[in-house]
Amino acid sequence: MFKKVTQNVAKQMDPKGELVPVESIVDQDHFRIHCLVRRKRKTAFRPFPSYKRTEYKLHDVLLPGKDGKSDESLLGRDQQDSRQYATAGSACDRVDGAVSVATEPTLVELGGSASFSKKWSIKMEERHLPVQQLDVLTTERKVNTNHPFIQQLRKDEQNLYVVHETIEASEEVSYEESTKATGKFVAQLYAKFFAKGTSMRKQSITIPKGCILAFRVIQVTIKDAEWGIHHISENNTSTFVSDGITQGQFGVLKKEVKQNCQAFSQLPVELRGTFLEAIKVALRDKDVFQELAQKMEEVYYKTNTCELTTQSPKLKDMLSSLQSLSRNDLHSLAEAVYYTLDALSEQTEEQRLVLLESLEKKAVRHQRNLVERFFKCKTEDTEWRSGGGDILLPFSADGEDKTTIAMLEMSGVRIPKNEFAICDEEGFLALEALYASLYSLDLLSNSE
Structure with a gap:
């Protein structure tokens, strides 16, 4: 829920995507001004x-200066600019909308398939450290190259970034939503996989002041x-070494x-089955998902802290086989699992349940081929384009499994009662992550 709020704030305040939403309220304190972050x-x-x-924060990896100035005087809040913003909004069943955030409250409609959220409002403060202040700091402090964090970054060839602008809540705010999603179908999946199910789920979160x-x-x-x-964000210079760039066309995604x-x-x-079972457990359990992702990330980046042990009996078989x-095979498989979990992390909890159901119904191969055909229509067949940026897709709900229909609708595909489905550019972005998830699960569930 926290991620939904922050994604909406970031998207509406900066559609170009340079303003990054905080994904977890637990981590939010690590994204304040001067905090050091790594790019996924x-x-x-x-x-x-x-x-x-x-x-770490920036001052943690810098050597003391000779001028006697304290870190507080160089990195203090008194050098930060700030501006006030406010936003308010509501959401109702099957409503999509947009907002232009300004200094006065404006309405925000949060889109979602068959969901309802009560009205909410957030007063925000933008804090900004002028880049010129960082430029001055580069002349007054040197990097401690013996710092273990810097040495590890150099060894792993990872880039380093410093937070210089934040949007924070200037008052406590509560957010609540009641989700019906695809109604009875999702409730049945909750009952099936978690031994619980309701026709409606209520969730709420309180975002504290200063978050x-x-x-x-x-x-x-x-x-x-x-x-x-x-300074030039378009240039893909690395912190230590040169870095590649990935484009977003489907051909590049497929490759x-x-x-x-x-x-x-x-x-x-037999090993495919072992890996698949571990990932299915991760789809059911968020804690297992995070633990497995962290371990695979450590193997992928070859960190010295990696230990392939776990207290979770559901992961032991997979980690034991790894x-x-x-060393080479371990790294390759960790990369594959890490990439798969990265794609799956873009899915909501309800979407992961639908993926579990698809695996049980052996529908993953069909769904993967279906999404591929959708992208082919988008890239090759101009006659499928309609007005307003929508693209018509040759798909009919008649005779199609309800699991596949739910999966597509949750990814932004609109399926009216005729022989075509409809998807816009934002929906295709969601389908890209879905395709990566389906491709990986199809490989693991394929016994050929």
Whole structure:
């Protein structure tokens, strides 16, 4: 729920995507001004960059200066500019909408399939540290190249960024929603996979005053003990080494998915089953999902802290099988699992339940082929385009399994009662992450 609020705030205040929503209220304190963050690896299905917390702020990795100035005087809040904003809104069943956020409250309609949210409002404050202040700091402080964090970043060739702008709640705000989603069908899935189910689920969250909702970063460059700020965001300069760039066309996505998941196709059938069962458990349990993602990330980046042990009996078989592999095979499989979980993290809890149902019904291959056909219509067949940016898709709900219909609707495909479905550009962005998820699950569930 917190992610829904922050995504809406970030999207409406900066549609270009440079303002990054905070994904977890637990992590929000690690995205304040001067916090150091790492960028999640680029994927074709994630159009805008996202970042991971670190445990450090900028002053933690700088050497003391000779001028006697304290860190507080160089990095203090008194050098930060601030502006006030407010936004308010409501949502109702099957409503999509947009908002232009300004200094006066405006209405916001939160879209969603068959969901209802009560009215809400947020008063926000934008805090901004002028980049010029960071430029001055580069001349007065050097980087501690012996700091373990800096050494690990250099070894793993990871980029480093510093938060220099934030949007924070200036008052406590409560947000609540009642979700019917696809109604009885989703309730049945909750009952099936969790031994619980209701026709309606109510969720609420209280966002405290001062909570960081979104942030903006600028890249840090390091050469020996000297450091600087990379001002031109379009140029893909790395902190330590050169970095590639990924474009968002479906052909690039398909190539990326195939490359990242290739290790699955080389697994023996019994090991595919072991990996699939672990991922199915992760789809049911958010804590297991996060634990598995963290371990695979550590293996992928070859960090020294990686331990393939767990207290979760549901992951032991998979992690045990990984321990017996060669270093290269371990890295390849960790990359495939990490990429799969990255794609699955773009899905909502309800979408993950539908994916579980699709696996049980052996419908994943059909759904993957269906999404591929949708993208083919988008890229090749101009006659399928309609007015307003919508694209007509050759799909009829008649005779189609309700699991597939629910999956498509949750990803933004509109399915009227005729022989065509409709999807816009935003829907196709959601379908990209869905395609990556379906491709991976199809490889693991394929016994051929």
